[in-house]
Amino acid sequence: MSFIGIDLGTSSLKAILVDGQQRVVADTARALTVHRPQPLWSEQEPGDWVAAALGALHDLRDAAPSAFRLCRGIGLSGQMHGAVLLDEADRPLRPCILWNDGRASAECAALEAAEPASRAITGNIAMPGFTAPKLLWVRRHEPALFRRIRKVLLPKAYLHLVLTGEAIEEMSDASGTLWLDVGSRDWSQRMLAATGLDRSQMPALVEGSQPAGRMRADLARELGFDSPPLFAGGAGDNAAGAVGLGAVAAGASFLSLGTSGVLWRTTAGFEPRADRAVHAFCHALPGLWHQMSVHLSAAASLNWWANVTGHTEAELLAALGETVTAPSPVLFTPYLSGERTPHNDPQMRGGFARLGHETGRNAMTQAVLEGVAFAFRDGKAALESAGGPIMEAVVIGGGARSGLWLSILASVLDMRLHRYPQTETGAAFGAARLARLACTGENSGEICTQPLGSPEIFNPQRDLVAAYRERYDDWQSAAEFSRALQ
Known part of the structure; x- marks a missing residue:
């Protein structure tokens, strides 16, 4: 079959x-x-x-x-x-x-x-x-x-x-x-x-x-x-991703680095936290719900920057190498389409800050990756205010192809990230699993397991965690400036 x-x-x-x-x-x-x-x-x-x-x-x-x-x-x-x-x-x-x-x-x-x-x-x-x-x-x-x-x-x-x-x-x-x-x-x-x-x-x-x-x-x-x-x-894209990753038990989390960005947590009941612009939705499986922080321009930010520079995303990432040793001197706020969590403000707009004559393309590319990661940190804080801490998550989405970006995310969020093979097919794979359940009536827990294969692990780097914690305060000031300029 x-x-x-x-x-x-x-x-x-x-x-x-x-x-x-x-x-x-x-x-x-x-x-x-x-x-x-x-x-x-x-x-x-x-x-x-x-x-x-x-x-x-x-x-x-x-x-x-x-x-x-x-x-x-x-x-x-x-x-x-x-x-x-x-x-x-x-x-x-x-x-x-x-x-x-x-x-x-x-x-x-x-x-x-x-x-x-x-x-x-x-x-x-x-x-x-x-x-x-x-x-x-x-x-x-x-x-x-x-x-x-x-x-x-x-x-x-x-x-x-x-x-x-x-x-x-x-x-x-x-x-x-x-x-x-x-x-x-x-x-x-x-x-x-x-x-x-x-x-x-x-x-x-x-x-x-x-x-x-x-x-x-x-x-x-x-x-x-x-x-x-x-x-x-079927399912909304993120719920399908959760089914594809096996995030079907309370507390399971994943991070989607697609056109938009999502940090997800499965919940056993309906647990809204609207005051922080956290989404509380039904899961695609009966008797389950979930919470999400949502960021409107995640991988879309890198795509925008690639179009502006006239380079492909792969070229921009390759120029940075496989690791970073310190935060970029440049700041980037990824509000190209406004923002949801935690701001709920469609009028916010993105931008670069701290540019100088010495600023080059690589510093700006790194700032784009870090700006998206900082937005996820905002979302993580909002989610954790609605529940317990999130210590690790599986990653999916087109942006997850970049090990460099995942390393930056792990240090900015101070959490372990797991990348399985075929992460880009997560939502489609979850949809195929739902099709199987509809046809066979099998137990969802037996079918909706974690993906096959061993995941690649991205751990926070302790020196970068501290550096990004300090830079996050500066980035938040830039984010507030973005709101003030409306």
Whole structure:
């Protein structure tokens, strides 16, 4: 038997084919484009996701035809919070407003004023990146279009609709809309009403490991499956990463160094801490929740710097060597799209500080890596205020390919980091595991184990821990200056 996991990311869609022994048989990726037509705006065309998914499925079929043909199930993982607005024929009414879009700042205050119990119901402070404020923005600025909305879906749920014909969402992704009663794992009529919507405009809810329909028969024949694969409920990207890493017991942690950055902790119950802009969401598995600190520009910061300098990320990192002996003399604040934890401020902007005539590109590149690490330190402090200390974590995401960056992170955070092989497929791998659980009904604890192979360990370097602790105070002053310049 085999299973497919598809991760609908922001910069690319990744897909993997996994066999019955949880070995990756084939993998592929398709690039995606983000459009920024105005300051603070971030959008994508839903049709591009469909084209990328179908292209990726063709890639898997060509790479491993026998295993592909016998695939029993498919799991979807996806970028969270995006607003896909559909008409009565399930056609998108406009481009999707993405998770890192910051236009709906004023609507956050309006939402919490309309429903004073918002934070108690959802466990989260209203932020512009969440879905509900986006709908208030559309109602205010595009009223004619708002009246035509018949269904609101998150990105992976739209892809699920196209592939199966059914509008279904699962708990972890739904938690990031501000429409879910996260403690009771159901849509909140009060939060929907505060946005001018009702339950009929929401998809059906399932757990991430539950069956969620089959692929359309015509599409299954076209792609070459022996029979239409069963879909699992799936997961938001970080919850899928947790499933892929085996972070399915209370206290388990991981750090995602992707386009955005996340520090995750699994919890046995619903444990909100909205005052520090910590996210409290459902896990993708029944009876579990989690907390997250979220940072909007993690690996995206290095990508931005590469574009500015005209060098590839690999070239910039290679020029630094394999280790650093001291903090960069330059400071960088990574607020290219604003920030969530702990600031909840879409207007914050990044920048360099302490530049001099002697400053070179390498010092600025190191500062970018350290600035992202310092932002994670802010998030770690916020998470630890909502629970016990975090002493170690597994790392995933494209940025985790850099051992240098992980060494810097380990010293800045003063915690041990573990990197397993194939860290970039974490969310897709977790989605494939959810597909297996939906098909077989196996015990999640037996399937959602830690990845195969021995991890590479990145330990804090005691001299750098002390140096970074001192530099962190300077960096926080630069961060406060970023806020003051709005």
